Amino acid sequence: MQIGSGHEVYGRLQRFVVGLLLRLPSSRRQVESELSTLRASLSAKLAPPYPQLRRDVALPASGLSRAELSDELGKLALLGQKDGKTDWAEGRVSGAVYHDVQEVDEIANEAYRLFSISNPLHPDVFPAVRKMEAEVVRIVLYPPLHGPLAVLQWLLLRAPRLTVPPPPLCPLPPRR
Numbered sequence: 001m002q003i004g005s006g007h008e009v010y011g012r013l014q015r016f017v018v019g020l021l022l023r024l025p026s027s028r029r030q031v032e033s034e035l036s037t038l039r040a041s042l043s044a045k046l047a048p049p050y051p052q053l054r055r056d057v058a059l060p061a062s063g064l065s066r067a068e069l070s071d072e073l074g075k076l077a078l079l080g081q082k083d084g085k086t087d088w089a090e091g092r093v094s095g096a097v098y099h100d101v102q103e104v105d106e107i108a109n110e111a112y113r114l115f116s117i118s119n120p121l122h123p124d125v126f127p128a129v130r131k132m133e134a135e136v137v138r139i140v141l142y143p144p145l146h147g148p149l150a151v152l153q154w155l156l157l158r159a160p161r162l163t164v165p166p167p168p169l170c171p172l173p174p175r176r
Contacts, residue, residue, distance in 0.1 A: 050079065 021027050053075055064072065080086055087093050115129060123130035 022031060054072060115126075118126040118129045120126065120129045120133055
């Protein structure tokens with residue numbers, strides 16, 4: 001018997017028993033009840049109704065005017081605000097948004113305005129995007145090596161490229 005086979009047998013037996021228990025009518029009712037409660041809470045949290053917003057389910061026959069579009073975008077920007085503030089802008093959301101200062105937002109908006117229609121798949125048409133992309137890749141792959149963590153950085157950068165000798169093979173038992 002192999003080392004992992006005991007765990008496999010236990011896992012299969014456990015799945016079989018749980019499957020049998022879930023087929024019982026009382027268990028099935030309880031699971032369905034808990035699932036419907038979970039679906040309702042997720043739906044209320046992730047996709048609440050917004051009666052103040054237009055709801056388009058198909059492309060309209062004609063587009064919105066610039067004023068109507070601006071008004072709709074303003075309403076969308078207010079979603080998620082409490083007392084005129086958002087959790088992410090107040091720093092109460094970890095890892096979702098890296099909000100810094102107004103100047104950074106202005107620079108990001110300017111960059112988006114200038115390059116939002118560019119396509120990096122055509123570097124001959126958009127050479128500026130190719131240049132910026134190459135710089136970002138270079139910076140991510142090869143950060144500056146200085147300071148107290150320089151050796152660690154060097155090891156982490158080169159670890160995938162270091163060759164590690166394979167473990168020694170166990171000798172085969174002699175043939176009889």
